[in-house]
Amino acid sequence: MIEQDKRSAVYCLYQEGMNKSKISKELKIDRKTVQRIIDQKGVIPESERCDKIEIDHELLRELYIDCEGWAQRMHEILTEEKGIKIGYSTLTRKLRELELGKKKNQRCDRVCDVAGEEMQHDTTTYYRKIGDKKIRIVASLLYFRYSKVRYLKFYRSFDRFKMKCFIHEALDFYKYCAKICIIDNTNLARLCGAGKNAVIVPEMEEFSKKYGFKFICHEIGHSNRKAGNERSFYTVESNFLPGRTFKNMEDINSQGFDWATKKMYNRPMSKTNLIPAKAFEFEKSYLVKIPIYVTPPYIFYERICDQYGYISVDTNHYWVPGKTRFKAKVFEYSDSIKIYHNRKFLIEYNFPPDGTKNELFSPKGYPKPVYQPAYRKKSSTNEEKKLRGVSEEINLYLNFAIKSMGKKSIHLLENYIV
Incomplete structure (x- = not known):
């Protein structure tokens, strides 16, 4: 105007x-x-408004009971039977004013910052250029509410095992934890339910007991209950990610570690001038000190050692000393694997840099394996065509084998025919 x-x-x-x-x-x-x-002779005209619609509140309450709370049916009765011209949105607004139907969303609990009481965990996703390619990454952040201390790490994907590895790494770094860890209702630690009725996954409940804390979900609609964590993600978006380049996942995690545990750790907060490092030193006497040693999270699975002496883990192949064609027990940790045969420890490997696929690894100090698989990177298309041309029976068998076992069966079948 x-x-x-x-x-x-x-x-x-x-x-x-x-x-x-x-x-x-x-x-x-x-x-x-x-x-x-x-x-208009230079004068702002007076706007005339239609008469405000007034409906008897008792009529609305009676209709609400008769229509079992269905506002659409109430609107039909008012306009068609009662002759009251009212918009549907106006009707629903009046119902809200009378507190009929859905209750107003109450403000989440206002909890004071108490030393040693609470930490928060959450994840969020970003699309960032890592190296020469823009990829989706998951940021995981642990936040101590009282002292404003953070721990940040990025992943290509995030599951329950990686969540345990992240929390173990963060708490092992700070050596202390709070009594409770606030999470949202979509967190990997939640099994079912929501808020105070949420049931934590037994695996995660046992995991948290090792350190001395427990997971608690906030109420639905009360995401501000972990506002400190949300604010920390905003700080990541506005202070850490802009103006930085990352060569690979190792680089972004190295920079993120320094940013969270050194730069932000010693930087005064904007409004309170609180320095997280000093606040954390004060808070330590109220926090739960984690045990001297906690077994790092791991997952266990078995692999068959092939004829060349290698086992496959996450598309890469690791050489195992000793005989071939045996069942190896693999313990996978956050950054390494340990390989056993029965109860005997054989060898340990650190994981290669992120993005390494279909590579052969053998340990330093051991003689290099004499025989190496030469055709693992090649497609099996030509083998498949050759086998299908042998006979119709072989062709039908291949259709069955590929559907049930995948293309790994083609190499075995070719060796059998030859």
């Missing part, structure tokens, strides 16, 4: 003889608007 002073100027200029097109050009106002202001 054009203010009154400008309207008066338009009308005065017109009264003094300036034509409408020049007024429009000088004051940068549309010609039609200039004409309308002149017709």
Whole structure:
């Protein structure tokens, strides 16, 4: 809306003889608007409003009970049977004002910052350029509410095992934990239910007991209950990610570690001037000190050692000393694997850099394996064509084998025919 002073100027200029097109050009106002202001003699017109719709509150309450709370049916009765012209949105607004139907969302509990009481965990996703490629990454962040201490790490994907590895790594770094860890209702630690009725996954409940804390879900609609964590993600978006380049996942995690545990750890908070490092030193006496040693999280599975002496883990192949064709027991940790045969420890490997696929690894200090698989990176398309041309029976068998076992069966079948 054009203010009154400008309207008066338009009308005065017109009264003094300036034509409408020049007024429009000088004051940068549309010609039609200039004409309308002149017709109104430079005065803002008074807007007339239709009479406000008033409906008896008792009538609405009775209809609400009769219609079992269905506002659409109430609207039909009011407009068709009662002859009251009212919009559906107006009706639902009046129902909310009368507190009929869905209850108003109550403000989440206001909890004071108490030393040693609470930490928060959450994840969020970003799309960032890592190296030469833009990929989806998951940021996991642990936040101590009282001291504002953070621990940050990025992953390509995030599951329950990685969540345990992350929390173990964070708590092992700070050596202390709070009594409770606030999580949302989509967290991997939650099994079912929500808020105070949430049931924690037994595996995660046992995991948290090792360190001395327990997981608690906030109420639905009360995401501000972990506002410190949400604010920390905003700080990541506004302070850490902009203006930085990352060569690979190792680089972004190295920079993120320094940013969270060194830079932000010693930087005063903007409003309170609280320094997390000093606050954390004070809070330590109220926190739960984690045990001297806690077994790092791991997952266990078995692999068959092939004829070349390798086992496959996450598309890469690791050489195992000793005989071939045996069942190896693999313990996978966050950054390494340990390989056993029965109860005998054989060898340990650190994981290669992120993105390494289909590579052969053998330990330093051991003689290099004599025989190496030469065709693992090659497609089996030519082998499949050759086998299908042998006979119709082989062709039918291949259809069955590929459907049930996948293309790994093709190599075995070719060796059998040859």
